[in-house]
Amino acid sequence: MSLAEASLAETTESLTPEAAQGPDYLAPLRLMRGHLGDSSARLAFAIGLATLGVFAELVPVWAVYRLVAAAVAGTLDWPLVTTHAAIAALGVIVGFAAMGLALGQSHLVAFDVIHRVRLAAARHMARLPLGYFAERPSGDAKKQVVDEPEKLEAIVAHGLPEGVSSVATWLAVSIWLFAVDWRMALAAIVLTPVSFVLLGIGMKRGGTYATAYQRANARMNAAIVEYLAGMPVVKVFNRTRDSFAETSAAARAYADIETRWARAYLPLGGAFYMLVIANIVVILPVGLMLVKAGTLDLPTLLLFVILGANYSQPLLKLFNQFHGLAHIAMGSSAVTDLLAQEPQADSGRRVILRNHDVAFEKVRFGYGQNDVLHGVGFLARTGEVTALVGPSGSGKSTIAALVARFRDVREGNVSIGGVDVRDMAIDQLMETVAFVFQDTFLFSDTIAANIRFGNPDASDDQVRAAAEAARAHDFIMALDHGYDTPLGEQGRTLSGGERQRIAIARAILKDAPVIVLDEATAFADPDNEAAIQDAIAALTKGRTLIVVAHRLHTIMAADQILCIDRGHVAERGRHRQLLEQNGLYARLWEDYLHARNTPLRPANAATITQEAV
Amino acid sequence: MTGQTTIAPSQDVRSDVDSLRRVWALAGLQRGKGLRGKVLRGILYRFFQSLSLGLAFGAMIWVVIDLAAGQVLDWARIGQVCAIVAVSLIGQTVFSYLSAMNAWLASFELASDLRLAILDHLRRLPMGFHLARHKGDTVTVLTSDMQMLESFLSDALPRIAQAFGLPVIVLGYLAWRDWPVALAALVSIALGLPLFAWTSRRLALLGIRRQDTQAEAGARMIEYVQGMAVIRAFNRLAKGEESFRAALADFRDISVRMVMQLTLPLVLFGAVVSLGVPLVMLAAGARNLDGAIDTGTLVTALVLVFSLYSPLLALISVMELTRMADASLTRIDRIMTAQSPPLPVSPKEPQGFAVRFENAGFSYVAGKPVLTDMSFAVPERTMTAVVGPSGSGKSTVLNLLARFWDVDEGRITIGGVDIREMSEERLNSLITVVFQDVFLFTGTVFDNIAFARPGATQAEVEDAAKAACAHDFIMLLPQGYQTRIDEGGGNLSGGERQRISIARAILKGAPIVLLDEATAAIDPTNERAVQQALTSLVAAKTLIVVAHKLGTIRAADQILVVGEGRIAESGSHDALMAAGGRYSNLWNARARSESWRIEGHSSNLATRAH
Numbered sequence A: 001m002s003l004a005e006a007s008l009a010e011t012t013e014s015l016t017p018e019a020a021q022g023p024d025y026l027a028p029l030r031l032m033r034g035h036l037g038d039s040s041a042r043l044a045f046a047i048g049l050a051t052l053g054v055f056a057e058l059v060p061v062w063a064v065y066r067l068v069a070a071a072v073a074g075t076l077d078w079p080l081v082t083t084h085a086a087i088a089a090l091g092v093i094v095g096f097a098a099m100g101l102a103l104g105q106s107h108l109v110a111f112d113v114i115h116r117v118r119l120a121a122a123r124h125m126a127r128l129p130l131g132y133f134a135e136r137p138s139g140d141a142k143k144q145v146v147d148e149p150e151k152l153e154a155i156v157a158h159g160l161p162e163g164v165s166s167v168a169t170w171l172a173v174s175i176w177l178f179a180v181d182w183r184m185a186l187a188a189i190v191l192t193p194v195s196f197v198l199l200g201i202g203m204k205r206g207g208t209y210a211t212a213y214q215r216a217n218a219r220m221n222a223a224i225v226e227y228l229a230g231m232p233v234v235k236v237f238n239r240t241r242d243s244f245a246e247t248s249a250a251a252r253a254y255a256d257i258e259t260r261w262a263r264a265y266l267p268l269g270g271a272f273y274m275l276v277i278a279n280i281v282v283i284l285p286v287g288l289m290l291v292k293a294g295t296l297d298l299p300t301l302l303l304f305v306i307l308g309a310n311y312s313q314p315l316l317k318l319f320n321q322f323h324g325l326a327h328i329a330m331g332s333s334a335v336t337d338l339l340a341q342e343p344q345a346d347s348g349r350r351v352i353l354r355n356h357d358v359a360f361e362k363v364r365f366g367y368g369q370n371d372v373l374h375g376v377g378f379l380a381r382t383g384e385v386t387a388l389v390g391p392s393g394s395g396k397s398t399i400a401a402l403v404a405r406f407r408d409v410r411e412g413n414v415s416i417g418g419v420d421v422r423d424m425a426i427d428q429l430m431e432t433v434a435f436v437f438q439d440t441f442l443f444s445d446t447i448a449a450n451i452r453f454g455n456p457d458a459s460d461d462q463v464r465a466a467a468e469a470a471r472a473h474d475f476i477m478a479l480d481h482g483y484d485t486p487l488g489e490q491g492r493t494l495s496g497g498e499r500q501r502i503a504i505a506r507a508i509l510k511d512a513p514v515i516v517l518d519e520a521t522a523f524a525d526p527d528n529e530a531a532i533q534d535a536i537a538a539l540t541k542g543r544t545l546i547v548v549a550h551r552l553h554t555i556m557a558a559d560q561i562l563c564i565d566r567g568h569v570a571e572r573g574r575h576r577q578l579l580e581q582n583g584l585y586a587r588l589w590e591d592y593l594h595a596r597n598t599p600l601r602p603a604n605a606a607t608i609t610q611e612a613v
Numbered sequence B: 001m002t003g004q005t006t007i008a009p010s011q012d013v014r015s016d017v018d019s020l021r022r023v024w025a026l027a028g029l030q031r032g033k034g035l036r037g038k039v040l041r042g043i044l045y046r047f048f049q050s051l052s053l054g055l056a057f058g059a060m061i062w063v064v065i066d067l068a069a070g071q072v073l074d075w076a077r078i079g080q081v082c083a084i085v086a087v088s089l090i091g092q093t094v095f096s097y098l099s100a101m102n103a104w105l106a107s108f109e110l111a112s113d114l115r116l117a118i119l120d121h122l123r124r125l126p127m128g129f130h131l132a133r134h135k136g137d138t139v140t141v142l143t144s145d146m147q148m149l150e151s152f153l154s155d156a157l158p159r160i161a162q163a164f165g166l167p168v169i170v171l172g173y174l175a176w177r178d179w180p181v182a183l184a185a186l187v188s189i190a191l192g193l194p195l196f197a198w199t200s201r202r203l204a205l206l207g208i209r210r211q212d213t214q215a216e217a218g219a220r221m222i223e224y225v226q227g228m229a230v231i232r233a234f235n236r237l238a239k240g241e242e243s244f245r246a247a248l249a250d251f252r253d254i255s256v257r258m259v260m261q262l263t264l265p266l267v268l269f270g271a272v273v274s275l276g277v278p279l280v281m282l283a284a285g286a287r288n289l290d291g292a293i294d295t296g297t298l299v300t301a302l303v304l305v306f307s308l309y310s311p312l313l314a315l316i317s318v319m320e321l322t323r324m325a326d327a328s329l330t331r332i333d334r335i336m337t338a339q340s341p342p343l344p345v346s347p348k349e350p351q352g353f354a355v356r357f358e359n360a361g362f363s364y365v366a367g368k369p370v371l372t373d374m375s376f377a378v379p380e381r382t383m384t385a386v387v388g389p390s391g392s393g394k395s396t397v398l399n400l401l402a403r404f405w406d407v408d409e410g411r412i413t414i415g416g417v418d419i420r421e422m423s424e425e426r427l428n429s430l431i432t433v434v435f436q437d438v439f440l441f442t443g444t445v446f447d448n449i450a451f452a453r454p455g456a457t458q459a460e461v462e463d464a465a466k467a468a469c470a471h472d473f474i475m476l477l478p479q480g481y482q483t484r485i486d487e488g489g490g491n492l493s494g495g496e497r498q499r500i501s502i503a504r505a506i507l508k509g510a511p512i513v514l515l516d517e518a519t520a521a522i523d524p525t526n527e528r529a530v531q532q533a534l535t536s537l538v539a540a541k542t543l544i545v546v547a548h549k550l551g552t553i554r555a556a557d558q559i560l561v562v563g564e565g566r567i568a569e570s571g572s573h574d575a576l577m578a579a580g581g582r583y584s585n586l587w588n589a590r591a592r593s594e595s596w597r598i599e600g601h602s603s604n605l606a607t608r609a610h
C-alpha cells in the first residue's frame, strides 16, 4: 500500500518519547484488585508461604556458615557436620515445598484473575455503542482481552509472592546482619540501593518509550490483521515486494522502538542485574581491611561472604520479572480504559408493546460531524412491508441500523409499538428485531451453530425448517458433514450466495416480530431469490418487515416504498403511485430497467470460433 | 468449540538441541547482517561476565585459604585483592552491558527480519492455506510468538550461558582441590538434569497446546468484535452464549493444567539440586575429619557451594521461557515450511490474452470436486458471461484464473501459456479482478484506489474513480480523497465500498478483466453509469463476467452455463435459448423472479411486473 507518507508521519510521531507522562505503574495492581474476587485469601496464603519458603532457603546458608565457623575455630566434629547437614536438607525441602506450593497457588489465582478480567473486558465490549468498534481495528480487541491481561501473570503469580517474600526476607536478614556487624552489613548492602537507583533511572528512561511502544505494537497488530484479511487483494493487485509497505513499515517501526527503548534502558537498567549479585566485590576488600585492623574475625567475614553473596538472589528473581513493568503497566491501563468506557445507555425496562409498528419521527443522525439523516420520519406498520430504496449512500442501511439501536439518534426518536427504543431494555429490543445485514457475517463454527445463533434453543427440526425456507438446506446436505460442517473464518469456504442464505436462515429462525433485511438477496441466483422471497413473504403475517433493496423488482409490491435521497424521505407510496409522480423513484426504476437490459459491451465484432476444447 | 486446530504432538515436539539448531538457522536467514555473530557474542559476553564474578570469588578463596591456615594479612595482599576485585567489577559491568546490547539488539533485529520474511512468505502461499487457518492464529504467530522468540534470544539464551559459567569454574576448582568432594557436588546435578530434561519435554507439549489455545482465544476475540453487530442483533450476550467464553475458559484451563503439572517436577528439580549443599557439607566434612583435606579446602568448598548451585537454579525460570519460545518456533515453522506454489524455472511469455480452461479439475476439499472437467475458450477481446446457480463454481473459475489456487487436473492457459509457467508478476499484470467480497484497507481513499498501481498520480486515481462513479461521493467525504477508511471500509456504505473496489480494478488497466457480481450492491442509477463506464473501458479487453443481469448476459459473445462442475452449455444467448436446455430454464426462472415481489398481506395489490 502506498501509505508511505502517512506511515512516515506516524513513524516519527510514534517514536518521540512521551515525556509528559510515563506509565502508571500501579495500574496492574488496581486492575488485579478489582478482579480478585474471592481469591484474596488464597493470594495472601501464597504470599505467606512464599515468605516461609525464602526464609527456609536461607537456612542452608546459615548451616554452612556454622560449619565454616566451626572449621576455622577447629571445633568441627562429625555430629556437628551431620546435624547441620540435616538442618540444611530440611531447609531445602521445606523451602522448595513452600515455594512450589506458593507459586502453584499464586498461579491459580493469577489465571482466575486474568480470566475474570478477560470476561469483564469482553462483556463490557458488548455493552459499548457499536460506534466504538467502527473507529478501532479489531486487532485491538484481541490485545485488550487476550494479550494485555496475560501480562498480569507476572504481577499476580510472581511479582506479589516473590516480591513480598524476598523483600521481607531481605529486610529481616539485613537487620540480622546489622546486628552481627554493622560495618560489614553496610558493605554487604551498599550495592543494593545503588543498583535500585540505577534500575529506577533505567526504567524511567525506558518508560518514556512505553506509550510509543504500545502504539507501535497496536499499529503492527492492526496492520497484520488487515494484511491477512485483504490477502486476495494483496495477491491480485500488488504482488511485488512492497505490496505490504504499510505492514512492513509497521513491523520495522516496532523493531525500531524496541531498539530505542533498549538503548535507553540498558546501560543503567542492565547494570542492576549485575550489581545486585556483585556485592562480594565490596564485602571482600572491606572485610579484609577490617580483619587487618583486627576488628573482624574470620568466621564473621565468611558469614558475610556466604550470606552477602546469596541473600540478594531473591530480589534478582523478583526483578527479572519486572524489566517489562512499563509494558505491563501500559497494558493494564489499556484494559482499565476499556472498562471505563461509557456503555450504551440501557433502561433495562421491559415494556408491553401494543403492536410492532416501527416509527421514525424527525430523526437526525450522523456518524461524524455531518448529519447523514436530516429529519427522517415514517411509519412502518405491523403486517406490512416497508421498502427503502434510493441511491447508494443515501442512508438506507443507516436507517435500518437505527431500528436496532446500533447507533443512537441525535434528534427525534425511533419507536417500536409506540415505545422509544431507548426506553426499552436492550435485551427486549434485540428480541424484537431480527436483522439480515448487508455484509454477511458468519462465525467460524458449524453451520448448525450459525443458524442456531438466531435461537439457541431451537431444535434440529426448527433449524432445518429455517434452512429450507432460506433455500440453504439442499446445499448444506451436499456438504460432507451436512449441518455439522465447520465453516472457515467468516464462512469464507462458502460461496457468496450460500453465505447469504445462511444469514437469512438465521434471521428466519429468530422469528422476531420486526424483521429488517438489508440487501438480503443481493447474491442469490434468480431461482433461489424467488424462493427466498416467497419464504420471507410468508413471514410477513403479523410482522413488520423493513426491506432495503436495489433490485427494485423485489419490492415492487411493497405496501409502502420509501425513496431515500441524501438522508431525506424524498417520496413515499406504492410502486404505481410513485411511478406516476415521475420523480426520483421513477428515475430509479427507469435506470433499473435500463441497467438490466444494457449490455456490458455492445455486441462484439469478434465472434467466437467454436474452439471449445 | 469446533474449528480448533488439532496438532500432532509427535511432530511438533523436538529436543532442545533441535530447537537451538532451528534458531541458529533462522539467525542465519539474513546473510551478511552478522546476526549470528551478535547472538554468539551476547552469549559469550554473558559467560565472561560470569567469569568476572568468578574472579572475585577466586580472590576470596586465595586469601581465605591462607587466613584459615592462620596466616596474617599484609597490606600488599589486600591491595592485590582490591585490584583483582576492581578488575572483576569492571569486567562484570562491561561484559553485562555488551552482552545485553548484543543479545537484545540482535533479537529485535532477528524478530523484525523474521516477521518480514513471514509476511512475504504468506503472500506467496495459496489462498487455501489462508482459509484453512484462522487469521487470528497467524496474527498471533507474527506478534506474541515472535515476542517469545525475542525473549528467548535476548534473555533466556544469555541466562543459560550465565548459569553455566560460574558452576563450571567452581566444579573445576573443587576437582582440582579434591575430586571426591567435586564428585559429591556433581551428584545432585547429575540427578537433577534428567529431571530437568524430562520436565522440559513435558512443558514443550503443553506449551504448544497452550499457545495454540491462546491463538484460538485471540482469533475468537477478533471475530467477536468483527461480528459484534450480529451478536447484538441476535442477543447472544443476554443468553450467556458468548462464543468467546469457551475459548477463554480453555485458555485458563490449559494454563492451570500447565502449572499443576509442572510445579512438582520443577520443585523436585530445585530440591534435588539444592540437596547437593548438605551432601557437600557431609562429604567435605567427612574428608576433613578424615584428614584428607585441610581446613582451607573445607572452607573453600563450603563457601563455594552456593555459587555452584544458585546459577543452576536460575535455569528453572529460564526453562519456561525456553519451552515457550520453542512452541512459538514450532508455530512459526508451520507457516515457514508451508510450500508456496513452485515458481517456474524459466517463465514463459504469453502470446496474446486468450484464456483457455483445458479439462480443468479442482476441489477445495479432497474428494469433493467443485470443477470436474471444465473446458472453455475465451478468445482475446471478447466477453464471456458465466452463469449458473449459486454455489456452482462461478467464483471458483475466477479464483483459479487468478491462481489463488492451482488446478488439480488439466490446465489453464493465457495466450497459450500455462499460468503455472508464467512468472507471478507477469500473470498478475495480466489480470484485474473485482471480487464478490469487497475488501478495503485502513488508509485513505486515495491509497485504496492507488493500491492497484503504486505511484499513480492524483489525476489517474480521480479518473478511475470517475469511471466507477465514485468521484462524486468521494468529494463529499470530509477530506475527499484523503479521508481515512476504517478497517474493512466500515465507514462507507455498501455501494460506496463496491465502487471504490471497481475504481481500483479500473486503475490497474490489465488486459484481462474478471468481474464477480461487481455491481450487486449499487443502486440502479449508479449501476447504469458504472456499466456505461465499464463498457468503454473494456472495449479492448478480454472480459469474464459473473453476472445475473440479463443485459450483460445477453450481450456476451459467449455464455457459459456452469453445472455439475463442468460447462453444461455454452454459446450465444439466441443459440442457447433455441436449444431449450438449462440456459433457457434459467432464463425463464429469471423472468419469473423478476416479476416477483415481496407482498404485504394487507395489500390486495397483486401487480405482477409487466
Ligand SMILES: Nc1ncnc2c1ncn2[C@@H]1O[C@H](COP(=O)(O)OP(=O)(O)OP(=O)(O)O)[C@@H](O)[C@H]1O
Pocket (backbone or CB within 6 Å): A134, A367, A368, A372, A391, A392, A393, A394, A395, A396, A397, A398, A399, A438, B490, B491, B492, B493, B494, B495, B496, B521, B522, B523
Ligand atoms: N460508520 C460510518 N462512519 C461514517 N460514515 C458512515 C458510516 N457508515 C456510513 N457512513 C456514511 O453514511 C452515508 C449513508 O450510508 P448508508 O450505509 O446508510 O448508505 P446506504 O443507503 O445503505 O447505501 P448502499 O446502498 O450503498 O448500501 C454514506 O455517505 C456513508 O459514507
Ligand SMILES: Nc1ncnc2c1ncn2[C@@H]1O[C@H](COP(=O)(O)OP(=O)(O)OP(=O)(O)O)[C@@H](O)[C@H]1O
Pocket (backbone or CB within 6 Å): A492, A493, A494, A495, A496, A497, A498, A523, A525, B131, B364, B365, B370, B388, B389, B390, B391, B392, B393, B394, B395, B396, B397, B436
Ligand atoms: N474455500 C473453499 N473451501 C471449500 N469449499 C469452497 C470454498 N470456496 C467455495 N467452496 C464451495 O465450492 C462451491 C463453489 O463455490 P463458488 O464460490 O465458486 O460458487 P459461485 O458459483 O460463485 O456461487 P455464488 O453465486 O453464490 O457466488 C460451493 O459449493 C462452495 O461451498
Ligand SMILES: [Mg+2]
Pocket (backbone or CB within 6 Å): A396, A397, A398, A438, A518, B493, B494, B495
Ligand atoms: Mg447499505
Ligand SMILES: [Mg+2]
Pocket (backbone or CB within 6 Å): A495, A496, A497, B394, B395, B396, B436, B516
Ligand atoms: Mg460467487
